[in-house]
Structure formats: structure tokens, C-alpha cells
Amino acid sequence: MCGIIGYVGTQPALPRLLTGLSRLEYRGYDSAGIAVADDSGICAHKRQGRLSALEKDVKQRTFTQKTGIGHTRWATHGAPDDINAHPHMSFDGRFAVVHNGIIENYAALKAELQQEGVTFRSDTDTEVVAHLLAKHYKGDFRRAVAETVARLNGAYALGILCRDFPHELFAVRRASPLVVGVSADGGYIASDVTALLPFTRRVMLPEEGDMVRVTADGIAVWEESGKLVNRPFEEVTWSAATAEKGDYPHYMLKEMWEQPAALAATLAPHLENDGIRLPELAGFPACGWVGLRRICMVACGSAYHAAMVGKYVVEKWARLPVEVDLASEFRYREQPLDERTLTVVISQSGETADTLAALRKAKRCGSPVLAIVNVTGSTIARESDRVLYTQAGPEVAVATTKGYTTQVAMLFLLGGFLARQRGELTAEAERRLTKDLRELPALTQETLTVATVGAAKWLSQARDVYFIGRGIGYAVALEGALKLKEISYIHAEGYAAGELKHGTISLVEEGTPVVVLGCGEVAPEKTLSNLREVTARGARVLAVTTADLCEIYGEAAEVLTVPTVSPQLSAIPVAVVLQLLAYYTALERGCDIDKPRNLAKSVTVE
Ligand code: F6R
Numbered sequence: 001m002c003g004i005i006g007y008v009g010t011q012p013a014l015p016r017l018l019t020g021l022s023r024l025e026y027r028g029y030d031s032a033g034i035a036v037a038d039d040s041g042i043c044a045h046k047r048q049g050r051l052s053a054l055e056k057d058v059k060q061r062t063f064t065q066k067t068g069i070g071h072t073r074w075a076t077h078g079a080p081d082d083i084n085a086h087p088h089m090s091f092d093g094r095f096a097v098v099h100n101g102i103i104e105n106y107a108a109l110k111a112e113l114q115q116e117g118v119t120f121r122s123d124t125d126t127e128v129v130a131h132l133l134a135k136h137y138k139g140d141f142r143r144a145v146a147e148t149v150a151r152l153n154g155a156y157a158l159g160i161l162c163r164d165f166p167h168e169l170f171a172v173r174r175a176s177p178l179v180v181g182v183s184a185d186g187g188y189i190a191s192d193v194t195a196l197l198p199f200t201r202r203v204m205l206p207e208e209g210d211m212v213r214v215t216a217d218g219i220a221v222w223e224e225s226g227k228l229v230n231r232p233f234e235e236v237t238w239s240a241a242t243a244e245k246g247d248y249p250h251y252m253l254k255e256m257w258e259q260p261a262a263l264a265a266t267l268a269p270h271l272e273n274d275g276i277r278l279p280e281l282a283g284f285p286a287c288g289w290v291g292l293r294r295i296c297m298v299a300c301g302s303a304y305h306a307a308m309v310g311k312y313v314v315e316k317w318a319r320l321p322v323e324v325d326l327a328s329e330f331r332y333r334e335q336p337l338d339e340r341t342l343t344v345v346i347s348q349s350g351e352t353a354d355t356l357a358a359l360r361k362a363k364r365c366g367s368p369v370l371a372i373v374n375v376t377g378s379t380i381a382r383e384s385d386r387v388l389y390t391q392a393g394p395e396v397a398v399a400t401t402k403g404y405t406t407q408v409a410m411l412f413l414l415g416g417f418l419a420r421q422r423g424e425l426t427a428e429a430e431r432r433l434t435k436d437l438r439e440l441p442a443l444t445q446e447t448l449t450v451a452t453v454g455a456a457k458w459l460s461q462a463r464d465v466y467f468i469g470r471g472i473g474y475a476v477a478l479e480g481a482l483k484l485k486e487i488s489y490i491h492a493e494g495y496a497a498g499e500l501k502h503g504t505i506s507l508v509e510e511g512t513p514v515v516v517l518g519c520g521e522v523a524p525e526k527t528l529s530n531l532r533e534v535t536a537r538g539a540r541v542l543a544v545t546t547a548d549l550c551e552i553y554g555e556a557a558e559v560l561t562v563p564t565v566s567p568q569l570s571a572i573p574v575a576v577v578l579q580l581l582a583y584y585t586a587l588e589r590g591c592d593i594d595k596p597r598n599l600a601k602s603v604t605v606e
Pocket residue numbers: 300301302303304346347348349350351352355398399400482483486601602603
């Protein structure tokens with residue numbers, strides 16, 4: 001989704017803006033633009049397509065301006081072209097605006113401005129902000145910003161330049177992410193910390209409704225009421241290198257290989273001697289763990305698939321009913337929620353709009369909300385009652401890998417913890433689980449060497465691929481199919497193995513690849529029957545299985561084996577093999593692996 005960057009300081013702004021924008025590319029975009037300011041006015045450039053097109057344009061001139069804003073746009077209102085690209089200028093050329101989010105009342109504001117004689121150049125919702133600034137401006141930049149945002153409904157993080165104040169910029173945040181950074185050479189704004197890492201690790205996260213002024217001398221923040229406030233700065237621990245590709249050809253490959261370390265960082269702090277510790281959950285929820293009636297796990301995309309694994313684990317270990325919902329459905333469904341239903345929201349970015357809306361709904365209904373989030377200080381983390389942070393580090397590839405497996409790992413911890421709290425796990429069983437969890441990172445390391453390239457070669461020729469499994473295997477099948485389709489553009493579906501014959505099997509024909517997942521503990525002999533059913537109809541079966549089950553699935557055309565691990569935990573190594581398969585299939589097909597078409601990393605619109 002859109003990304004914003006801004007700088008005011010003692011150094012030329014343009015190189016900083018372009019570096020920041022390159023760090024925001026991963027969010028997904030289809031045009032990019034910058035505006036820089038000095039005493040001679042504002043100069044803006046914007047271009048449809050990749051950032052390199054914009055860079056080519058601006059590198060033909062020298063820009064010495066030390067104030068600027070930049071933007072990567074993921075089109076929502078209006079086509080992805082040069083005109084709709086940000087920044088947008090006000091009708092009098094005094095203001096330049098970049099925006100992430102959606103102005104929900106833009107149509108009414110646009111009609112009002114048009115009646116007053118303003119001509120619009122673009123189809124965007126953002127342009128109304130630029131014109132409103134000009135309309136409200138009476139010589140006071142801050143006041144014009146305050147009066148403008150008072151008219152806006154919806155979600156926005158805004159970066160604003162004013163020709164009359166070329167040595168400052170304003171930023172405002174409501175329901176869209178915004179980070180402010182400071183360094184020896186000036187101040188920065190950005191949509192996420194990753195964009196700031198080349199310049200500074202000293203950051204501040206503005207609160208909802210905050211208005212921020214950035215100058216070379218420092219940062220000033222006004223809360224929504226107009227009161228000047230002090231917001232704390234903190235040092236982020238992520239280094240610039242963690243968000244760089246290094247020697248890897250793709251971020252996705254690098255991030256897959258970072259999984260052992262990410263899993264260790266997520267698990268280790270919660271494994272003490274022979275047990276699981278989650279001190280973050282002390283005194284939570286008010287009804288106590290035994291008083292809980294059920295859990296609703298809510299998420300989108302891969303995080304939803306992680307929740308599916310969580311359901312099997314929590315129900316089995318803690319004997320507590322778990323419902324799993326897509327956030328976009330949960331928020332509009334009229335389900336009973338109360339103080340004895342725990343809502344667990346899961347999000348790598350912590351900014352996914354539907355998940356955030358689901359969280360808010362759960363809270364309104366009195367349900368205690370626990371978040372499993374990767375990005376520290378993100379909106380979902382801040383608004384939840386409690387947070388369990390995964391330690392995946394920055395994830396740049398659009399297709400999640402380490403984000404997903406660390407979510408699954410955190411759900412293992414939560415499942416074990418709940419089971420113990422509810423008296424469903426003996427001390428001996430907890431000791432075994434703790435030992436198994438400690439071994440997961442090393443086991444994942446081993447899994448990363450499973451030879452997937454050959455199978456990927458034949459998958460790359462397919463039109464459709466079906467992934468089937470039971471229990472945990474079904475949950476992982478959903479993720480395997482999503483991984484393959486999103487980066488290789490091959491149609492793929494994940495199915496419960498027993499369900500395929502209720503319709504979808506009619507699509508299986510000679511040579512159709514079916515990936516059978518032999519993991520979890522549910523009825524391997526039944527899954528074997530399903531393997532035979534599709535083989536009999538011409539399918540070419542690839543089995544991905546733990547070593548202890550590999551004989552059972554030996555009839556498959558090809559078998560990929562991961563180390564044996566306790567059944568539930570096998571979700572992680574098997575998912576890692578499916579990630580590798582998707583990666584090498586996409587590579588074989590020459591796809592843009594880190595930035596698949598139409599996708600955005602951080603989905604901040606509903
Ligand atoms: C798929 C993928 C997406 C995300 C989904 C939720 O590879 O990355 O499906 O999982 O958009 O994102 P978060 O976890 O940031 O809420």
C-alpha cells in the first residue's frame with residue numbers, strides 16, 4: 001500500500017527521499033513521486049511505474065533543496081498514472097501533499113470545492129486535501145493543517161509542504177501508520193521504520209490524531225485537541241542490514257533462510273527450564289484462563305492460515321473451542337462476543353485495516369483482545385489489551401515467510417501456555433513440548449536444504465495445483481496454495497483431503513499436480529486413500545511428509561521428506577518446504593518474486 005517519506009534537515013533531501021522510497025517499494029506500488037522545497041518554491045516530479053523511472057527523471061537535474069516529501073502510490077481512487085501519482089498540489093501551488101489511506105468523505109469535499117471554482121486535475125481522494133489546505137490558509141501553516149484535517153473522515157497519514165515555509169513539513173496521522181525519526185542531520189517521517197533505518201534508529205510513533213512539525217532543529221507534536229505534547233523517542237533494535245537483501249537474489253529467499261533465527265528469537269525468551277512462560281499475559285484476561293468459554297482468532301491471508309494451525313493446536317492441547325475468522329468477515333458478522341471470549345488478532349505488519357477493524361469491534365463488544373504482531377508499536381499492537389511480539393525482524397518480500405512461521409510458533413507457545421493454565425497439560429507433557437519447541441529452529445534449518453528445485457520445475461508447467469492435507473496438514477495446505485499462486489501466478493487451491501471428492505476432484509485430469517501433505521497426526525491412512533483417488537484420475541502426486549510417514553506416502557510420484565517432529569509442530573517444516581517450492585516455481589517462471597503484481601505488503605485499506 002502507499003508509502004510516505006519526508007525529510008527536513010541540513011543535507012539535500014532528494015537522495016534521502018529516493019533511498020526512503022526504495023525501502024518502501026516492498027509495500028506494493030504503481031507510481032512514485034517527490035516534492036522538494038526551498039526559498040524559490042516547491043518542485044514536484046511524479047511518474048507512473050517503478051521508482052527507477054522517477055529516479056531517471058530527477059537524476060537529470062541537481063536538486064539542492066533540504067526539505068522534501070516522497071510517495072509510492074498503490075492505486076485506490078483513479079488509475080495508476082502520472083497524474084494520479086502523489087504529491088498533489090493545491091490549486092494555488094502553495095501546498096504539496098502525500099497521503100497514505102483513504103479520505104472517505106472526499107466526494108462531498110470535492111463537490112464543495114468544485115462549486116467554489118476549484119478545478120481538479122486527478123481522480124484521487126488526496127487532491128481534496130491539497131485544495132482544502134489552500135482554502136483554509138491565512139498565513140499560518142499549522143492552522144491550515146489543523147482546519148483541513150478537521151474536515152476529513154477516513155484513514156490518513158499525510159506529509160505536507162508549504163511554499164511559504166520551505167524549511168519545515170507537517171505530518172498528521174489517523175488510522176494509517178506513521179513513524180517520525182531524528183538524526184544529527186535532521187528529521188524524518190515515514191510509513192514504517194524500514195524506510196528510516198539507513199538514516200536513524202531513533203524513532204517516535206505519533207498517536208492517533210497527532211500533528212507533527214519537522215524542522216532541521218527538531219520535532220514538535222500537537223495532539224488532536226491542539227495541545228503541544230511530548231512523545232517519547234526510542235531506539236529500534238533492527239539494523240539497516242536486516243532490511244537489505246545482502247547476497248541473496250531475492251528478499252523472499254533471504255527471509256526464508258532467516259527463519260531458524262527468527263524462530264529462535266520468538267521462542268527462546270518464552271522457554272524457561274521445562275516450561276512455557278508468557279509474562280506478557282499476567283493478570284489477563286479478567287475472567288481468568290479457566291473462565292474463558294472460547295477463543296476467536298481473527299486475521300487475513302497467511303496470518304489467517306497461521307490461525308488455522310492455532311485452532312488445531314489450542315483445541316487439542318487446551319480443550320478450548322476456537323473459531324477462526326477472516327477479519328473482513330468477522331467485522332460484519334453478528335456473532336456473540338463477550339468478556340469470556342478471548343479475541344486473538346494476528347498480524348505481521350500490525351497495520352492491516354480489516355484486522356484492526358475486527359480488533360476494535362471485539363473491544364466494543366467487551367471481548368478481551370490479545371494481539372500476535374511482529375512490528376513493535378504498530379496500530380494493532382497499540383490498540384490491543386495485550387501483545388505477544390513475534391521476532392521475525394523486518395519482512396520485506398510481499399509474500400510472508402518468516403512472518404507466518406513465527407506466528408505459528410507463537411501460537412504453539414500460546415497453546416501450551418493455555419493448556420497448562422487450564423490444567424490440561426501435565427508437567428511432563430509441558431517438559432516434552434518445551435524440548436520440542438527448542439529444537440524447532442535447528443529442524444527448520446535442516447528443512448531449508450530439502451531439494452525442491454526438481455519438483456518446482458514440473459510444477460512450473462502446471463495450470464492448476466491442488467494442495468491437500470488433514471488437520472494441521474489442511475491448515476498448511478491453505479498456506480502452500482496461497483504462497484504458490486501469489487508469486488508464481490499458477491492457480492492453486494488448498495483443500496481438506498477428505499473434501500476434494502465433494503466437487504473439486506472433477507478438475508483433476510491427466511498430469512494435474514496434487515501436493516499431498518503428510519503431516520499432523522490425523523488419519524494418514526485416510527489421506528493415503530485420497531492420494532490414491534487423485535492418482536487414479538491421472539494426478540501427478542508430490543508428497544511432502546515428515547520422515548516417519550514417508551513410507552505411507554511412498555506411492556507418490558515424488559516424495560519430499562522433512563525431519564520427524566511431534567505432529568502439531570510439523571506445520572512449520574512442511575510449510576517451509578512449500579515456501580521453497582513456491583519460490584523455485586516462481587523463479588522458473590521468471591516472476592517478480594518479491595513484488596508480485598497487484599499485491600501490497602501492508603494492506604491498510606479495507
Ligand atoms: C501472503 C501475505 C498476506 C498477509 C496478509 C495479512 O503471503 O503476506 O496474505 O499475510 O495480508 O498481513 P498481516 O499479517 O500484516 O496482517
